[in-house]
Amino acid sequence: MHRIGFIVPRRFQMMSLAALTVFEIANMPPAGQCYDVHVLSEHGGPVESSGGMKLETEAFGDPTFDTVIVGSITEMKMPSSDATTISFVKDSANASRRIASICSGAFVLAEAGLLDGRRATMHWAHASEFRARFPKVVAEEDRIFINDGPIWTSAGMTAGIDLALALLDSDLGPDAAKMVARLLVMNQRRLGGQKQHSALLDMTPKSDRIELVIAHIRRNLRNPLTVEELADVANLSPRQFSRAFQAETGQSPGKAVEQLRLEAARFMIEQGRHTINVVAQETGFMDRERMRRAFVRTFGVPADVLRRNARREPVAGN
Known part of the structure; x- marks a missing residue:
């Protein structure tokens, strides 16, 4: 039985509780009771969320x-944590196998001194303040979650679900994590090394025909994907299509194809299941050198450097 203590701060965000759903589902048959979850606060009793709803909690003990x-x-603007919470977090870090944070919870871990000299992530909107307040922490805001030894940090609220799935994977194995992800109707488990920002967020088409083109690109990244082919999908002439695509997404078809190829290639690189050459072929870059130039231009480093960095990241808490 894995005992989980979830610390609820004053005026907590309800969405951060979504991570607990992972452990709740993991307790369903046939697996049985694998997790014993305790929701904690300084004094116990009801704690009010930022939305006005109250949650019953246990007092620190x-x-x-x-x-x-x-x-x-x-x-x-993140307030400082109270001394009791900081003390409990420190004691918990010493007494427990691992400690984690969701989104702005990283500030609490940093205030407790647990992140000094370690890599950590947080929501991108908090990154500037976090860096200024905690210069001893190696802040990497462009990550879904980070595992540095026994300490885990995650980005926004939904990234807490990805972190919880990674914890579950570490505890019970990948099959259990896949089962829970399926029951949560997640179409993809995001790895810690993935970027918080998705290229798809830059593309918000207003018409079904451009939406169909973007879906076609994603399904056929390994193909050449010429403007003529994409125009046929949209049932427009190449000139009409290029104008419509630029107007609706803010970028050219060629730029959109490259961005989606880069995103898919980076995911495959950090998963580590395929060689660099295979990744280049499967994502449409065709050859290693062409992909290397695109990675350097966009990420500042070639693909093999990202792979080495991903391999250095621990995949399970100590």
Whole structure:
């Protein structure tokens, strides 16, 4: 049985509780009771969320858990944590196997001194303030979650679900994590090394025909994907299509294809299941050198450097 302590801060964000759903589903048959979850606060009793709803909690007590997770609040300017919470977090880090944070919960771990000299992530909107307040932390805001030894940090609220799935994977194995992801109707488990920002967020087409083109690109990245082919999908002439695509997405078809190829290639690179040459072929770059130039132009480093960095990231807490 894995004992989980989830710390609820004052005016917590309800969405940060979504991570607990992962452990709740993992307890369903046939697996049985794998996790014992305790929702904690300084004094116990009801704690009001930022949206006005109240959650019943247990008071801080024995700091010994398998995993302690610090929840998040929605303030854009992060307040300092109270001394009792900081003390409990420190004690928990010493007594428990691992400790984690969701979104702005990273500020609490940093205030407790647990992140000094370690890599950590947080929501991109908090990154500037976090760097200024905690210069000893190696802040990497362009990550979904990061595991540095026994300490895990995640980006926004939904990234807390990805972090919880990674914890579950570490505890019970990939099959259990896949089962929970399926029950949550997640079409993709995001790895920690993935970027918080998706290229698809830059493309918000207003018409079905351009939406169909983007879906066609994603399904056929390994193909040449000429403007003429994409124009046929949209049932427009190449000139009409190029104008419509630029107007609706803010970028040219060629730029959109490259961005989607880069995103897919980076995901495959960080997964580490395929060689660089295979990744280049499968994502339409065709050859390693062409992909290398695109990676350097966009990410500042070639693909093999990203792979080495991903391999250095631990995949399970100590």
